[in-house]
Structures are given as C-alpha cells and as structure tokens.
Amino acid sequence: MKYILHIVSFLFVFSLQAQKNKNGTIYDEHPGIDLIASFHEAYASGDIEMASSILHDDVKWYDGNSQTKNDEGGSKNRVINNIKWFRDYFDYVSFKDTEGAYPDMLEYKQSGNWVQSWFRVYGVHKETGVELDHNVLRVYRLNDDVSKITAIIEYSNKLNFSMIGDARSDRENGTIYVSHENINTVRKAMYAFLNGDADKAYSFFHENSRFHDINEEDVMTFDEIKARDNKIFANWTMTYLDESGYPDYLEYDWRDSNSVQSWWDMGMRRNSDGKEVVLKVLFIDWFGDDGKIVRRFLYWNASLLK
Structure with a gap:
C-alpha cells in the first residue's frame, strides 16, 4: 500500500508540472512600451499626425465594457476622432501612468505582442466644467516589429462622460x-x-x-x-x-x-x-x-x- 501511495503521489506531482507551458515573456522595459508612451503623449497633446503614424491603418478599437456580442470594433478614424474630441473640448488633458502601476509588454508565442497600460485620464470639459479624472486600463496589440498599434481594448468608467451630457442643458433637481x-x-x-x-x-x-x-x-x-x-x-x-x-x-x-x-x-x-x-x-x-x-x-x- 505504501508503495502504491508513493507512485500516486509521484504521478500527481508530475501531472502538475506537466500542465505548465511557457507562452512568452513579460517586460517592464521594451520598445513597445516606449511606443505606447509616445501614443499617450500624442493623445494628450492632440498631435493627430503623431498619433496617426503610430496607429496601423487597419487598427480596431474595442470597448471592453461593451455587452455587444461579436463586436467588430471601431476604425482608425474613430480613434483619431476621439483624440480630436479631447483636443477640441478639454483643457489640461493628460494620460499619465496610474500611481503605483506601470505598463507591461507581453511577447506571446501564440498571439503576438501586447502592452497592458494602466493610466489616469485627466481633463476639464471646456463647455460644462466637468472634470475627468479616472483610471483606465488599455490593452494594446502591436505588430511584429512593435512599430504600430493594431488593436486597442479599453476598460473605463463612463460616468464622467454621462455627467458631461447631463450638464449641457438646464435640469431641475x-x-x-x-x-x-x-x-x-x-x-x-x-x-x-x-x-x-x-x-x-x-x-x-x-x-x-x-x-x-x-x-x-x-x-x-x-x-x-x-x-x-x-x-x-x-x-x-x-x-x-x-x-x-x-x-x-x-x-x-x-x-x-x-x-x-x-x-x-x-x-x-x-x-x-x-x-x-x-x-x-x-x-x-x-x-x-x-x-x-x-x-x-x-x-x-x-x-x-x-
């Protein structure tokens, strides 16, 4: 019986080890991270030319909070229009890393290059005075030579944007x-x-x-x-x-x-x-x-x- 238990224990440990499979490498310094930093700088400053040069022509932008099944995502034009919206309608715009957080570059064997970026969006709406100040998680997919963004998945709180819509007209409360x-x-x-x-x-x-x-x-x-x-x-x-x-x-x-x-x-x-x-x-x-x-x-x- 003792011999059998040893064999079972060995097989159990072996099975746990066999389940591990390295699927890539994580970096905290990488040209891909530098690319996203440049993109955030262009986003905050409203530099359309710079942002456009970083975005792949076929880039897709997905709302991670969306409940739409089979969401096909927005086009490059949608991303550019969002940058213009921040530039034209907000003062003091910044996209800075969330305090205590930092971006990761993930080189997957099976699914390519991804950057996970936790940052804080800040701005004051010019017309209504509503302040944006919230954390955002964006997951960026990059091309093989990490020179272009090919996909963006964003997870964010839309409450402040609803406040902007509400503040555009007089409302009794x-x-x-x-x-x-x-x-x-x-x-x-x-x-x-x-x-x-x-x-x-x-x-x-x-x-x-x-x-x-x-x-x-x-x-x-x-x-x-x-x-x-x-x-x-x-x-x-x-x-x-x-x-x-x-x-x-x-x-x-x-x-x-x-x-x-x-x-x-x-x-x-x-x-x-x-x-x-x-x-x-x-x-x-x-x-x-x-x-x-x-x-x-x-x-x-x-x-x-x-």
Whole structure:
C-alpha cells in the first residue's frame, strides 16, 4: 500500500508540472512600451499626425465594457476622432501612468505582442466644467516589429462622460423649501442647545448619525460628537443664537436625497475670563425617513475657542 501511495503521489506531482507551458515573456522595459508612451503623449497633446503614424491603418478599437456580442470594433478614424474630441473640448488633458502601476509588454508565442497600460485620464470639459479624472486600463496589440498599434481594448468608467451630457442643458433637481418640518427640527435642536437642554437637542438626531466637522480629521459618531460638545461647553457658554439669513430645505430628485442648510451667528463666552466671541456656523443636515437627522456637516472656525 505504501508503495502504491508513493507512485500516486509521484504521478500527481508530475501531472502538475506537466500542465505548465511557457507562452512568452513579460517586460517592464521594451520598445513597445516606449511606443505606447509616445501614443499617450500624442493623445494628450492632440498631435493627430503623431498619433496617426503610430496607429496601423487597419487598427480596431474595442470597448471592453461593451455587452455587444461579436463586436467588430471601431476604425482608425474613430480613434483619431476621439483624440480630436479631447483636443477640441478639454483643457489640461493628460494620460499619465496610474500611481503605483506601470505598463507591461507581453511577447506571446501564440498571439503576438501586447502592452497592458494602466493610466489616469485627466481633463476639464471646456463647455460644462466637468472634470475627468479616472483610471483606465488599455490593452494594446502591436505588430511584429512593435512599430504600430493594431488593436486597442479599453476598460473605463463612463460616468464622467454621462455627467458631461447631463450638464449641457438646464435640469431641475427637486424643490427648495423656505418652510418645512425638517427646518423646524433643526431650529428646535439648536435652540435646545442654547437653553442648555442637550438631551432634547440630541433627541432630534438618529442614534447612528454621523458628523463631519471641518475641524476634525475623522468622521465622528453620535457618542463622539456628544463627548466633544461636552468638552466645549465645559469651558464656554452659549449666550445667544441668531439665524443668519434663513434656512433652506432642499429635496433632491437625484438619488432621492435631502438636506437642510442653515447659517447661524453663535455668541460664546469663555467661563474662565468672560471673553466673548461670535462663531459663524453653517450646518448641512441630512434626514432619514423617520424625520431624524442622520448626518450633519459642520463648517466653523474652531480656533476662535482656543
């Protein structure tokens, strides 16, 4: 039995080794990589002549995200038109290697020369101001002497391009209220703070609410904001609270979101010496379905309380 097990083990190891088959070589430095770098430079600068000289006349461009079966790909003219589009409609265009990544040149025995390039596309649309800033993976097939690009397969996020289309025309995105129950909730919470009724003030917030304070590095939990506020009010007393202008409640159609934006003048007196300061504060409060505040953004100058 032991002899049989040895034979089986040997055959298993041999079968694993037999499955390996080297199909080429990978390079991180290669004339093919230099060719793609030159192509990206031409793409970013809008150098049509240079780009055209690098592209094979029969080049094909495929969208790696396409769900079209048997996609025949775009022609050289389509690639050139895309370069012209970047040149004519975008400022500050760049095609730079993604941080921490680098292109690979793959010389396959069976399928020829390929370059895999991870890079970041950047540009600002001239008409709408929409910023492109996203990573792209392109796989380039090169001819035998790596002097021409014969195919391009691109995998990219098209969300920014949709934003450009949306931004070309005026669109409504919900309703702004000057009076609303959620505005009332913010007022009730703030004036409860003014009158020293912290328990009532916090009752208008969800127990899992989160707080984004411009003066803090990390997002704070409900318990953390209460602890932070306790430290402030141990040394300072709120003497008055006035609305600055008027609050707005924004009920957005997009993403079914909402917020109350409120501006306040907050009078504060230091308990130790009576020093008085006025804090200019902006709160942006998001509400849940139960009418409680689930997220608050705080914009104010904490250095005034030092």
